[in-house]
Amino acid sequence: MTDTTPPTPSRNLSFEALSNYAVIAAFVLIVVFFAIFADGFLSGENLMNLVLNKVVILAIVALGMTLVIAAGGIDLSVGVSVDLSSMIFIMMIAAGMSGVFAVAGGLAAAICVGIVNAILINRLKINPFLATLGVLFIGETVQRVSTQGGVPIYLTRGEYSAPFDAIVRTGLFGVPTPVIVLIVAALAVYIALHRSVFGRYVSALGAAPDVVRYSGIRVPLHMSMVFIACAAISGVAGILLSSTVRSYVPFSGDAFLLDAIGATFIGTAISAERRPSVFGTLLGVLLLAVMRNGLLLIGWNFFWQQVGIGVLVFLVLGVSFGLRRRND
Amino acid sequence: MTAIADGPPRAGAHRGRNISKLVIRLGAFVGFALIVIYFAFTARGFTTPYNLTNIVEQSTILGILAYGMTLVFAGTGTDVQRGGIDLSIAANAGLCAAVYAVLMRAGYGGYVAVPAALVTGMAVGALNGFAVVALRIMPLLATLAVMNIAEGLELTLTENTVVAVNSPLIDTLAFGRFLGISTLSWVFVIVSLALIWIAHYSRTGLRLYAVGGHAEAARAAGVRNGSYVYGAYIGAGLLAGLTSILIVARLSSSTPGTGQMLLPVLAAALLGTVFSRRLIPTIGGTLLAALFIGTLANGFQLLGISSYWVSGVQGALILVVVAATSFAKNS
Numbered sequence: 001m002t003d004t005t006p007p008t009p010s011r012n013l014s015f016e017a018l019s020n021y022a023v024i025a026a027f028v029l030i031v032v033f034f035a036i037f038a039d040g041f042l043s044g045e046n047l048m049n050l051v052l053n054k055v056v057i058l059a060i061v062a063l064g065m066t067l068v069i070a071a072g073g074i075d076l077s078v079g080v081s082v083d084l085s086s087m088i089f090i091m092m093i094a095a096g097m098s099g100v101f102a103v104a105g106g107l108a109a110a111i112c113v114g115i116v117n118a119i120l121i122n123r124l125k126i127n128p129f130l131a132t133l134g135v136l137f138i139g140e141t142v143q144r145v146s147t148q149g150g151v152p153i154y155l156t157r158g159e160y161s162a163p164f165d166a167i168v169r170t171g172l173f174g175v176p177t178p179v180i181v182l183i184v185a186a187l188a189v190y191i192a193l194h195r196s197v198f199g200r201y202v203s204a205l206g207a208a209p210d211v212v213r214y215s216g217i218r219v220p221l222h223m224s225m226v227f228i229a230c231a232a233i234s235g236v237a238g239i240l241l242s243s244t245v246r247s248y249v250p251f252s253g254d255a256f257l258l259d260a261i262g263a264t265f266i267g268t269a270i271s272a273e274r275r276p277s278v279f280g281t282l283l284g285v286l287l288l289a290v291m292r293n294g295l296l297l298i299g300w301n302f303f304w305q306q307v308g309i310g311v312l313v314f315l316v317l318g319v320s321f322g323l324r325r326r327n328d
Numbered sequence: 329m330t331a332i333a334d335g336p337p338r339a340g341a342h343r344g345r346n347i348s349k350l351v352i353r354l355g356a357f358v359g360f361a362l363i364v365i366y367f368a369f370t371a372r373g374f375t376t377p378y379n380l381t382n383i384v385e386q387s388t389i390l391g392i393l394a395y396g397m398t399l400v401f402a403g404t405g406t407d408v409q410r411g412g413i414d415l416s417i418a419a420n421a422g423l424c425a426a427v428y429a430v431l432m433r434a435g436y437g438g439y440v441a442v443p444a445a446l447v448t449g450m451a452v453g454a455l456n457g458f459a460v461v462a463l464r465i466m467p468l469l470a471t472l473a474v475m476n477i478a479e480g481l482e483l484t485l486t487e488n489t490v491v492a493v494n495s496p497l498i499d500t501l502a503f504g505r506f507l508g509i510s511t512l513s514w515v516f517v518i519v520s521l522a523l524i525w526i527a528h529y530s531r532t533g534l535r536l537y538a539v540g541g542h543a544e545a546a547r548a549a550g551v552r553n554g555s556y557v558y559g560a561y562i563g564a565g566l567l568a569g570l571t572s573i574l575i576v577a578r579l580s581s582s583t584p585g586t587g588q589m590l591l592p593v594l595a596a597a598l599l600g601t602v603f604s605r606r607l608i609p610t611i612g613g614t615l616l617a618a619l620f621i622g623t624l625a626n627g628f629q630l631l632g633i634s635s636y637w638v639s640g641v642q643g644a645l646i647l648v649v650v651a652a653t654s655f656a657k658n659s
Contacts, residue, residue, distance in 0.1 A: 076591075124651035130598050133591060134647035141640025149636055258415075258472060265469040274466075303488070306480030313473040318463045 022320035023269045023280075027287050030312070034294035041297055052244070054289040056178040057082075057237045059282060061253075062260040063189045064233035066281040069264050070193055071226045072206035073121070073128035077113055078260060080139030081231040082253030085110040085238035087143065090153050090248035103239055110235020113139070114228035121227065122220035128227075143250045150250040178240050185233060190278040192229070202226055203275065263288055266313065269320040287316070356602040359649050360620050367623070371630035379626065381509055387622030388516040389578065392571045393417055393589060394596035394614045395523050396564030401597060401609035402527060403540045403560030404460075404467065412460065412467040412540075412557065414564050416475040418593055420452045422586030423482040424572030429491035429582030438497045446569040452478055453565020457558035479587050492581040501577035512574060519570070523611045536560060541608075596621055599646055 034041045061078050068075045089106030093099065113135065120131035144150055193199040201222050204212045213219055237256070242248050266287060267280025291312050295305040367374045396417050404412025424445040431441035452474060459470035504511040527533040538546040539556040547553055576582055599621070600614035601607050624645065628638050 120647060120651070124647075125654040126647065126650050127598075127654075130595075130650050131647065133595055133598070134643040134650075136591065137595075137639045137643025137646070141637055141643070144636035145640075258475075262469065262472050265466055265472075268466075303480055303483035306483060307477050308480070310473045310476030310478075310480060313476070314459065314465075314470070317465045317469060317473065318459065321463055321465045 020270055020272055023266060023283060023287070023316055026316040026319070027283060027290070030287070030290055030294065034290065034297065038294050038297035041294060046293070046297070050289055050293045052176060052178060054293060055285055056182045057241050058256055058259055058263065058289070059182055059285040060185050060237040060240070061234050061256045062263045062281045062285050063185055063278065064230035064237075065260040065264050066267070066276045066278060067189060067193060067202065067226050067233075068128075068230045069261075070199075070206050070276045071202045071223060072209055073223065073226065074132065074261070075117065075227060075230050076129065076132040076257060077117060077135040077139060078230065078234045079251070079253035079255070079257045080136055080142075081110040081113045081234035082238040082241065082256060083143055083248075083251060084113060084139065085235035086242040086248045086253070087146065087153075087250070089239050090155060090242050094153060094155060106239045106242075107232060107235045110231045110238065111228060112231075113235075114231025117227040117231065118224035122224050140251065147250050152247055152249040154247040178244065181236060181240060185236065186278055186282065189233070193278060198222070198225070207273070207275065259285075259288055262313065266317065269317065288313075355652050356649055359652065360603075360616065360623075363620075363627070363645075364623060367627035367630070371627050374627060374630055379630075381513055383619065383622045383626045384513045384516060385510055386626060387618045388512050389571055389574055390589065390592055390596055390621060391516060391615060391618030392519055392567055392574070393421060393593045394600065394618050395519065395611060396567035396571075397593055397597035398600060398609045398611060398614045399523075399527065399536070399560045399563045399567075400467075401540070402533075403536045403557050405540045405543075412560070413471060413594075414456060414561065415468065415471040415590060416452060416456060416478055417564055417568050418590040419475045419478040419482065419587040420449055420565055420568040421572045421575060421589070422582075422584070423452065423478040423485075424449045424569040425575050425582040425586060426482045426485040426491070428572055428576055429493045430485050432493045432495060433491055438495055442497070442573060445572050446566060449565040449567070449569025449572065450562050451565070452568070453562040454558070456565070457561035460561065461554040461557050475587070475590075482586075483584070486582060486584065488584050490581045490583050493576050494580070497573075498577045498580065501574065502580065512577065515570075515574065519567075520611065520615050527611050532556075532559075537608075592621065595642075595646060599649065602649055 040046050061082060064081075065075060065078060085106035088109040089102045092102035092105045097105075117128075117132055117135055120126045120134070121128050124131075126134075147153070191199075193202060201212065201217050204217070205219065205222060209219070234253070238253060241252070263284030264276050264281050266284035267282070268274045268276050270280045270283065271277055288309065291309050292305060295308045300308060373379055397414055400412050400414045400417075427448045428441045428445035431444055432438070436444075455477075456467075456471050456474050459465045459474065460467050463470070465473075501511050501515070506514060527536065535546065535551050536556050536559070538549070538551060539553045543553055546556075572582075572586075575586060596617045597609060597614055600617035601609050603613035603616040604610040621642065624642050625638060628635075628641065633641075
């Protein structure tokens with residue numbers, strides 16, 4: 001992770017160590033707190049629900065976002081990739097096609113979003129923030145037009161092929177399929193970002209874009225691949241989302257956007273150079289999910305949960321960044 | 329977009345650069361003008377004075393919020409990841425509207441409720457400033473957390489319901505007219521002029537842009553960078569508080585969902601850079617961008633285009649304008 005950036009001048013080691021572990025420590029503290037004060041937090045049922053409903057899909061989207069942010073970009077259109085892949089997948093299943101084709105169709109739709117982003121950013125030289133913002137607006141229209149203004153599509157029992165259903169619901173060797181998909185996705189992004197030449201170029205692109213350009217590395221190629229990969233990964237999340245709830249609800253992907261960005265940046269707090277990493281992002285996702293679940297269990301209503309999460313994230317980051325920079 | 333960070337122009341390239349910059353600058357204006365002309369010919373009633381003031385009125389809320397974002401961009405640079413941004417601005421306006429409406433409902437007069445809303449906005453802005461300047465949290469992340477807090481507090485105050493407001497101030501803002509122009513539009517004009525003066529003709533504005541454009545140089549020149557960044561966030565918060573009163577006036581109530589304006593506000597502030605000479609965030613550019621977005625929405629309405637298409641066509645047009653600009657800039 002850190003090998004692409006030059007070594008930083010020596011700092012007070014104890015402070016540095018403290019600041020890098022602040023997020024991890026905060027996570028442990030929060031888990032312990034809820035384990036003591038929230039009834040049923042540690043029950044198998046709750047943890048399963050936490051992982052399946054709050055963690056998996058957000059984590060997959062956030063993994064895609066991690067790649068993009070590591071490359072120095074940002075993707076505001078991940079929600080569109082989630083939604084379009086979910087929409088095409090459900091429409092194809094509803095039309096009676098087999099699950100394999102529907103999955104391929106959904107992924108293809110998401111990859112199209114990635115290709116559009118790549119063209120806008122690399123060919124037309126639009127800044128990633130604006131380009132993906134534009135795609136977000138266009139994605140809204142695409143969904144409205146294809147669903148008569150935003151009518152959800154629900155699958156009936158008959159339309160949903162039984163074996164496919166079984167795979168999604170039960171998984172392999174007792175591990176639910178969404179969890180397996182998350183593990184595979186995390187490993188794939190880990191290898192791509194932290195253990196390959198591609199990942200080094202991508203990280204370098206984020207840390208020192210000019211150096212990369214002058215080194216003769218093909219910036220547009222790498223940028224394009226990052227955005228297409230992010231869209232494809234979000235597409236996987238969309239298919240998982242719609243196959244767990246057996247429906248497509250327009251604009252439901254938008255809910256993941258800010259959390260995915262938040263989780264990725266919270267994750268940067270664990271690296272000395274404040275760079276995104278797969279481990280950091282997963283920790284960020286877990287932190288957000290545990291806080292939401294725990295606050296719910298100790299009886300806070302949705303409104304106060306929102307405030308609580310904001311304050312907690314604020315405190316965690318304040319401690320982590322505040323300790324870090326005090327001795328610059 | 330990061331034109332502020334551009335190095336000094338190379339000797340001998342001055343003339344070429346100036347011409348290409350002129351093309352860029354005019355390009356965005358020509359695009360805007362063409363769209364206005366198109367609507368003037370195709371959309372019935374587009375050019376009536378009533379409709380034109382209506383466009384200004386429709387752009388007021390978006391515009392003033394986008395000014396707040398522009399101030400933050402100006403003081404911190406437009407690099408989205410490393411530079412500043414205020415994701416909390418729309419949620420902040422929603423919170424201020426809730427504070428105002430709830431206080432009015434509880435029987436406090438406007439003399440209490442209006443300052444309370446403005447102070448709330450500034451307090452949220454100060455929290456952003458504290459997180460960014462004192463704690464040095466990345467602005468994108470700090471303001472995201474603050475956005476959550478503001479949204480949560482708004483929901484807690486209003487319990488996710490519509491809080492109706494009746495007051496003379498609201499009536500004046502919503503229905504009053506002066507010299508044939510609605511009060512809301514006057515507010516927009518006055519705020520725009522005041523901010524153009526502060527940002528572009530005052531010493532404070534010059535220093536704000538210095539801090540955003542080249543922090544090191546500003547520090548070396550003796551500018552206290554931190555206070556300007558604080559100032560930008562608090563200013564953005566104050567504008568959010570001001571907008572909240574206008575939102576309540578337009579809807580006669582505080583209504584959940586103001587936070588949804590975040591993306592249009594970002595679009596306006598970023599699009600505004602293509603309407604400026606050096607492709608940097610400016611108040612005038614943001615004003616034009618807000619009017620551009622308002623014109624599009626209005627024209628579509630008059631043409632009877634299904635509302636399904638509005639956001640998509642807006643998104644596509646924004647992309648076309650920005651792409652044309654960046655093409656002109658690079659060629």
